[in-house]
Amino acid sequence: MxxxxxxxxxxxxxxxxxxxxxxxxxxxxxxxxxxxxxxSGNAISGFTFAGTDNLTRLFTDPxxxxxxxxxxxxxxxxxxxxxxxxxxLSLMYVFILKKSSNIIRTLVFFPVVLPTVAVALLFQKMFExxxxxxxxxxxxxxxxVESVDWFGNASSxxxxxxxxxxxxxxxxxxxxxxxxxxxxxxxMLESARLDGATGWRLIRxxxxxxxxxxLLSSIIFSINGTLKVFDSIVxxxxxxxxxxxxxxxxxxxxxxxxxxxxxxGSSIALLLTLLCLIVTIFIFRSxxxxxxxx
Amino acid sequence: xxxMRTKNRMLLLGVGLSTASLLLTACGAGSSxxxxxxxxxxxxxxxxxxxxxxxxxxxxxxxxxxxxxxxxAADAMPLKVDTVPQTNLDQQLQLLAGQDALPVQFxxxxxxxxxxxxxxxxxxxxxxxxLTDLDVIDQVEPAAxxxxxxxxxxxxxxxxQYNVEGIWYNKQLFADNNIExxxxxxxxxxxxxxxxxxxxxxxxxxxxxxxxxTRLISGYLFSDLGKDAxxxxxxxxxxxxxxxxxxxxxxVADLGQKGYFGEGVGSIDYxxxxxxxxxxxxxxxxxxxxxxxxxxxxxxxxIGTENIGFMPFPKVEGGAGxxxxxxxxxxxxxxxxxKAYNEGTGEWLKCITENYGSSALENQGSISGFKVNEEVDxxxxxxxxxxxxxGTSESVLWFEALFGTQATTASQTNAAPLVTGSMSPEQFMxxxxxxxx
Numbered sequence: 001m002x003x004x005x006x007x008x009x010x011x012x013x014x015x016x017x018x019x020x021x022x023x024x025x026x027x028x029x030x031x032x033x034x035x036x037x038x039x040s041g042n043a044i045s046g047f048t049f050a051g052t053d054n055l056t057r058l059f060t061d062p063x064x065x066x067x068x069x070x071x072x073x074x075x076x077x078x079x080x081x082x083x084x085x086x087x088x089l090s091l092m093y094v095f096i097l098k099k100s101s102n103i104i105r106t107l108v109f110f111p112v113v114l115p116t117v118a119v120a121l122l123f124q125k126m127f128e129x130x131x132x133x134x135x136x137x138x139x140x141x142x143x144x145v146e147s148v149d150w151f152g153n154a155s156s157x158x159x160x161x162x163x164x165x166x167x168x169x170x171x172x173x174x175x176x177x178x179x180x181x182x183x184x185x186x187x188m189l190e191s192a193r194l195d196g197a198t199g200w201r202l203i204r205x206x207x208x209x210x211x212x213x214x215l216l217s218s219i220i221f222s223i224n225g226t227l228k229v230f231d232s233i234v235x236x237x238x239x240x241x242x243x244x245x246x247x248x249x250x251x252x253x254x255x256x257x258x259x260x261x262x263x264x265g266s267s268i269a270l271l272l273t274l275l276c277l278i279v280t281i282f283i284f285r286s287x288x289x290x291x292x293x294x
Numbered sequence: 295x296x297x298m299r300t301k302n303r304m305l306l307l308g309v310g311l312s313t314a315s316l317l318l319t320a321c322g323a324g325s326s327x328x329x330x331x332x333x334x335x336x337x338x339x340x341x342x343x344x345x346x347x348x349x350x351x352x353x354x355x356x357x358x359x360x361x362x363x364x365x366x367a368a369d370a371m372p373l374k375v376d377t378v379p380q381t382n383l384d385q386q387l388q389l390l391a392g393q394d395a396l397p398v399q400f401x402x403x404x405x406x407x408x409x410x411x412x413x414x415x416x417x418x419x420x421x422x423x424x425l426t427d428l429d430v431i432d433q434v435e436p437a438a439x440x441x442x443x444x445x446x447x448x449x450x451x452x453x454x455q456y457n458v459e460g461i462w463y464n465k466q467l468f469a470d471n472n473i474e475x476x477x478x479x480x481x482x483x484x485x486x487x488x489x490x491x492x493x494x495x496x497x498x499x500x501x502x503x504x505x506x507x508t509r510l511i512s513g514y515l516f517s518d519l520g521k522d523a524x525x526x527x528x529x530x531x532x533x534x535x536x537x538x539x540x541x542x543x544x545x546v547a548d549l550g551q552k553g554y555f556g557e558g559v560g561s562i563d564y565x566x567x568x569x570x571x572x573x574x575x576x577x578x579x580x581x582x583x584x585x586x587x588x589x590x591x592x593x594x595x596x597i598g599t600e601n602i603g604f605m606p607f608p609k610v611e612g613g614a615g616x617x618x619x620x621x622x623x624x625x626x627x628x629x630x631x632x633k634a635y636n637e638g639t640g641e642w643l644k645c646i647t648e649n650y651g652s653s654a655l656e657n658q659g660s661i662s663g664f665k666v667n668e669e670v671d672x673x674x675x676x677x678x679x680x681x682x683x684x685g686t687s688e689s690v691l692w693f694e695a696l697f698g699t700q701a702t703t704a705s706q707t708n709a710a711p712l713v714t715g716s717m718s719p720e721q722f723m724x725x726x727x728x729x730x731x
Contacts, residue, residue: 130556130558130562130566147557149558151558152558153714153716240560257389258703260388260699
């Protein structure tokens with residue numbers, strides 16, 4: 001084996017095709033996009049060199065600040081929601097429902113396979129106020145509370161998005177974490193029980209530490225996914241009311257393709273990439289520290 | 295135990311694989327849909343037409359023509375209509391133009407600035423030269439050509455509509471509540487108040503589209519500050535954040551604060567806004583005369599055209615604007631791709647220019663910028679509007695007419711927050727001003 005890997009020709013043959021494909025579909029577009037940050041204009045009117053104008057504009061643009069703050073808020077709330085709900089569900093599957101968890105697992109997982117747009121339309125109708133009240137407002141009216149314009153106000157629109165996205169994705173994280181939980185050796189749980197650990201004590205001292213690797217992977221998955229959220233928000237609120245639920249991705253898309261400024265759009269993309277990178281490195285670092293401690 | 299774990303793993307693997315395959319299927323279906331329907335790319339031999347989904351008048355009428363007067367052109371080059379929501383139109387056009395994939399005929403963007411940019415890059419056919427070559431230039435109303443040139447920098451869009459915009463009102467509701475047709479802004483607010491008290495939504499407007507609300511701001515501005523109010527902003531001589539400009543936004547925001555647009559105005563789309571007016575739930579509707587096509591739809595119009603009146607924008611007292619103020623435009627006009635132009639398109643263009651005017655007026659009561667070549671019987675409301683158009687010597691533009699795409703989007707997406715009170719008039723004008731380049 002070593003002799004094969006020592007042979008540079010063999011290495012080139014083994015790695016070359018994959019590296020080439022990877023470069024073509026990943027690296028070239030990334031570098032291309034970074035190149036755009038130094039230009040202004042678009043594919044219709046052509047490009048002009050703009051130096052570092054686009055990058056400095058990132059620091060002064062109030063829309064970027066709003067979009068960045070929304071993105072971070074959204075990512076934190078959804079990640080916490082997805083992981084906590086997912087973990088609670090997976091604990092329920094393993095310790096309460098046990099072998100009979102199949103049906104519940106399938107039901108909770110079901111929204112994951114639904115198209116995002118369909119889910120968004122469902123929530124739009126549920127929280128509708130005009131032309132007629134949706135389910136939620138009808139229920140509110142039923143208990144004597146006035147209808148609420150859920151999508152007309154930044155904070156209520158935010159919480160509808162949060163509710164929808166957690167409902168939509170918690171089944172996925174539940175299955176992911178469930179896979180980690182079923183891997184915990186039964187004899188270890190057994191011996192902990194014999195030592196008198198039950199309930200919260202068992203989870204805190206045995207289950208949580210042993211499921212830490214899969215939990216961290218889920219957090220990385222979740223935070224990167226949520227930082228790059230696009231489809232669910234476009235379909236549900238389209239960034240509104242005003243631009244109060246516009247994440248960086250949507251602002252980037254609009255800047256590039258509706259406002260015709262590819263250069264500035266690429267700069268926003270760069271900001272998003274850096275954000276994802278920093279968060280991922282931070283989580284990796286902390287996860288490594290934890291594992292060596294144990 | 296070990297067998298159970300293996301079983302569980304197999305189960306999970308199964309779930310994972312089936313999810314992946316489901317997702318792949320979903321993605322696969324999605325992308326093929328996009329390829330088939332969303333693009334509207336020009337294919338050889340088809341008269342492809344990309345328009346906003348809200349506009350049903352033009353596609354319907356072209357389909358009628360394709361089976362009648364324009365049959366020869368349609369047999370040689372069949373009509374294929376694709377639609378896109380108006381709020382996504384600008385980005386769709388830019389994407390298609392960037393890929394050299396514009397359809398033969400397409401709805402010009404929300405901002406005339408975009409059409410100018412497309413024209414400068416050789417994507418839009420010069421209609422003055424083409425229609426002269428085809429010998430049909432005299433089939434277009436000169437006034438429509440002038441309006442197009444003023445807005446789009448040249449005759450590069452087709453005037454499928456030639457409109458005046460004003461306020462439509464429900465005569466019956468006005469009579470029931472003893473409301474006189476308001477002439478001043480104060481009368482208008484008082485009328486709205488009376489309607490509101492009687493349990494009717496005073497003004498039906500689509501906050502989802504945004505522009506029906508910003509039209510009220512520009513109407514107020516033109517009436518208060520004069521016809522050139524927004525030209526000054528475009529030229530940099532005035533700013534939207536100046537107090538006299540903010541006053542207009544505040545006046546409209548005030549209507550919202552008092553609940554005159556009804557509940558959930560931000561969620562009301564174009565069709566809902568019109569339906570609210572046509573089923574008698576709303577007293578007034580600001581809209582262009584293209585809406586006559588909806589009014590003439592007997593199934594949708596429950597109040598009857600005889601119950602609909604049309605009035606100019608109410609005058610702001612002491613303002614510098616013109617009397618009888620109407621906004622005039624060519625609606626959302628259609629451009630022809632220069633790159634996709636060929637003999638077949640020429641046939642279509644010739645036929646449309648010669649026949650669309652009378653055909654659209656007769657079938658849908660829709661007034662266009664094409665000459666009406668045949669005697670058409672129209673109902674009294676359409677006739678009133680025709681007379682208004684003929685009698686309007688001075689008109690104004692709309693709020694975003696001179697703005698770029700970014701300011702247009704900023705204005706239209708923030709209009710609903712302005713009237714629901716989640717954005718102050720100062721913030722609104724500041725946001726739009728900072729989006730102006």
